[in-house]
Amino acid sequence: MMKKIAVLGAGSWGTVLANLLVKNGHQVTLWTHRADQATEIMTQQTNHRYLADFKLDPRLVATADLAAALADVEVILFVIPTNATRQVARKVVTVLQRSQRQPIIIHASKGLEQQSHKRLSVVLAEEIPAAMRQAIVVLSGPSHAEDVAAGDITSLTAASSDLAAAETVQQLFMNDYFRVYTNTDVVGVEMGAALKNVIAIGAGALHGLGYGDNTKAALMTRGLAEISRLGVAFGAQPLTFIGLSGVGDLIVTCTSVHSRNWRAGNQLGQGESLEAVLKNMGMVVEGVATTKAAYELAQQQQVDMPITTAIYHVLYENKDIGTEIATLMKRAGKMELA
Structure with a gap:
């Protein structure tokens, strides 16, 4: 329907x-805060800044008018950088107050709000009153925009405490190359989506330093253990x-040049400063802010996250990457599953 x-x-x-969504038969309006971008999409069916070679469906409507x-x-569907989601x-809400609609709210962003460290479904629930909406659903999983644009087979999760709403979202997106599963563990899905960006920065840094596949596999596996520990501390299902x-999104983000977090880490490993990396990237690198959030949450919950701590030291305390790696490797031995 x-x-x-x-x-x-x-x-x-x-x-x-x-x-x-347009190709799936829905009537879709894409909102941007930039009028020139909306004009480009409408007149040329392109969005060159973000998708240089991708031709958009001519049925897609774009506007800079939120009310429209x-x-x-x-x-x-919110696909907004984390630090702008609340705003x-x-x-x-201002627009919905003039409407009788109670739309389903979906978000497909991956991060934690700066300062508060809240998950984005919490932010949306705080700002959009229950009387103005149906359920909130999280759409997440291993997905690069460039691959989906090319019709590459992709599988994601639609997570909500309201399973019927998650199933509705599932049906909105499903087609012959885009498969969606449902989940009721909103905490786990959002924590996995946010925290994998931290590990991806580390994976990129290892590549920039010249380390091989063994090292990357070790980082991803032990990084997943850290993600799981912190997520479970907040009520997620293991x-x-x-x-x-979880592991799906971690793999794709830690191994692909399409990942902004991986590219940022790669440049750091090659000796670039964080300031220069963020300036050159041209887009938000969610993992940088999430590293600070994860480090502070781990301290609050007394959760052991040595890899995250090392990345925090590099990003926020200007520590040497090589020294941090050596510190990680020289820690006392422990049980793998402890």
């Missing part, structure tokens, strides 16, 4: 998801972390 959907955020992932994007919508949600939003 066709749904009227607003996609908020015209970066690479938001644009590709909006385009996919949200008119009579049944579903709102945009407040603007959405098995979630061996699913798509």
Whole structure:
């Protein structure tokens, strides 16, 4: 059944998801805060800044007018950088107050709010009153926008405490190359999605330093153990972390040049300063802020996260990467599953 959907955020992932939904037969409006970007999408069916060679479906509507994007919508998909999610949600509420609609809210971003360290479903629940919405659903998993744009086979998870809403989102996105599973462990899905970006920075740094496959495998495996420990401390189900939003997302983010977090780490490993890396990237590197959040949450919960701590030292205390690696390797021996 066709749904009227607003996609908020015209970066690479938001644009590709909006385009996919159009191809699935839905009426989709893509909102951007930049009028020139909306004009480009509407007149040229391109979004060159984020997807240089991708031609968009001509049925996709783009606008810089939030009220127009949200008119009579049944579903709102947030694909907004973490640090802007709360601000945009407040603007959405202003529009929804004039409407009788109670849309399903989806978010497909991966990070924790800066300062508060809250998961994004919590942020959205705080800002969008229950009377103005149906359930909140998290869409997450191993997915690069460039691969989805090319029709590469992709599997994600739709997570919500409301299973019926997750199943609705599942049906919105499913097609012959995009498969969605459902999950009720919202905490685990969001924590896995956010924390894997921290490990991806480390994986990129190892590549930049010239380390091989053994090292990367060790980092990813022990990194997953850290992600699981912190997630479980906040109520996540352990098995979630061996699913798509856990190990699946970790693999794709730690091994691909499409990953901004991996590319940032790679440049750090090659000797670039963090300031220069972030300036050159041109897009948000969510893992940098998430590293600080994860480090502080681990301290609060007394969860052992040595890899995350090492990455924090490099990013926020200007410690030498080589010295941090040596410190990690010289720690006292322990049981693997302890």
